Amino acid sequence: MSGTPEPPPASAPPPAAGRRGAARSILVERPRTHRLVTGPLPEPGPGEARVAVHAAGLCASDREVYEGTRAEGYVRYPVVPGHEWSGTVDAVGPGVDGALVGRKTVAEGFRACGTCARCRAGETSLCSTGYEETGFTRPGAFADYVVLPARLLHPLDEAADLTAAALLEPAAVVAAAVLRAAPRPGESVAVVGAGTLGLLAVQLLAASSPSGLLAVDPREGPRARARAMGATEALEPAAAKAHEGGFDLVVETAGAPGTARDSCRLARRGGRVVLTGMPEPGAQGIDPVHLSVSQLTVASVFGAPPAAWWYATRAFEQGLLRPGGLITHQLPLESFSEAIELVGSGDPEVGKVLLKP
Known part of the structure; x- marks a missing residue:
């Protein structure tokens, strides 16, 4: 709706210069x-x-x-x-x-x-x-x-x-993934992708006291930022292959053509994978044989429900995020x-x- 604005209530903050009207x-x-x-x-x-x-x-x-x-x-x-x-x-x-x-x-x-x-x-x-x-x-x-x-x-x-x-909107998406993943203290955790979602995921997952927290990204700068934000190790994708099958929980955040597949390969048998990245059409699919034989639990996240927003804002105000x-x-x-x-x-x-x- 639009129209002639009324004066703000007395409790309202003063408007920015040039905004009112x-x-x-x-x-x-x-x-x-x-x-x-x-x-x-x-x-x-x-x-x-x-x-x-x-x-x-x-x-x-x-x-x-x-x-x-x-x-x-x-x-x-x-x-x-x-x-x-x-x-x-x-x-x-x-x-x-x-x-x-x-x-x-x-x-x-x-x-x-x-x-x-x-x-x-x-x-x-x-x-x-x-x-x-x-x-x-x-x-x-x-x-x-x-x-x-x-x-x-x-x-x-x-x-x-x-x-x-x-940045609390992308943080809420990550919070939805973390709530779905239900990390437990002492678990080995990997985050695939160290962009905005990945770095926010590193921060929230670090708060769950994992035994190790790996960040995977092809770029040197984001890997360095992941270490500064709580990752215990940061590797490029080729080097991360040596750790396939070694993680209780993997959170995928990149949405690159092969990251959903690679995330499932990083998870141990019986492990959990949560996908948050949005791949474009033509992305490589998850191998159904690997999925079945390894008995993986795979979940996905699109957007964030109110509970994830509440979690993200509380983590922000407590300094965990x-x-x-x-x-x-x-x-x-x-x-x-x-x-x-x-x-x-x-x-x-x-x-x-x-x-x-």
Whole structure:
């Protein structure tokens, strides 16, 4: 909804310079065509909250949206991207507790119905009414403000670092994988891929007191970062082959053509594998004979249910999750073109790229 904005409640923080009365956003009209637009300040409707965006991260999915390579049904143009973000509640609509205004927050991206069988079982990322997600089919956070259902908010402590908190969306995906994996103290663990998801997984898994924690990545820089974040060893894929069959638990985060297969080979007989990366069509499949003979338990994760968001935000506030160290670039909103090129550059020194309105 849009219209003439009302003055904020007395408890609201002062608006950023130039924000009040109008709002900017990055609109991707169709693949490879975008513009910075300015429009009326969006107004929250019943049950909604308006959040002033502090920072929004870019990932490979945002580049897919920009290039038009995201799978059909998982993007709706024109769209304002931005599904990884943090901010401060700026206003609330009818039926929402006014005490939220002024709170630092992050929020779930999936717009699940909340009433289907899967939602009622707590599996909101499997909502049977169809896919809807902030930044893909609904306006996202590459903007001054984002409006969304208040029920999706996960308020943070007053002292929370909002820049680092912009990475809590990928952290929630990793948290979903860790909850599914159920690591136990003393287990041998491997993480395949040391990008954003992999490094967040290293941090969360290190907190489970494994006997050893291996990170696998072909790039030297990410391997070094994995060691700094809790991995006891970091190897390139060729060297990791010597450890096949040696891990109780393997968490795959890369989504590369062969990483699902390789992850299953790293697991011991009777071991557990959780897949979080999103491979492109044509990726190498898992050998069904190896799967059966080794009696592996293989699970997959797409998105994050509320329990994973709760786990990620609590781990962040307790200092077990330190996503700020993954950020390498912070750019203004109008530098979207530069940011999207950085994400697709393949430069191993490029970590998480943020847009800051």
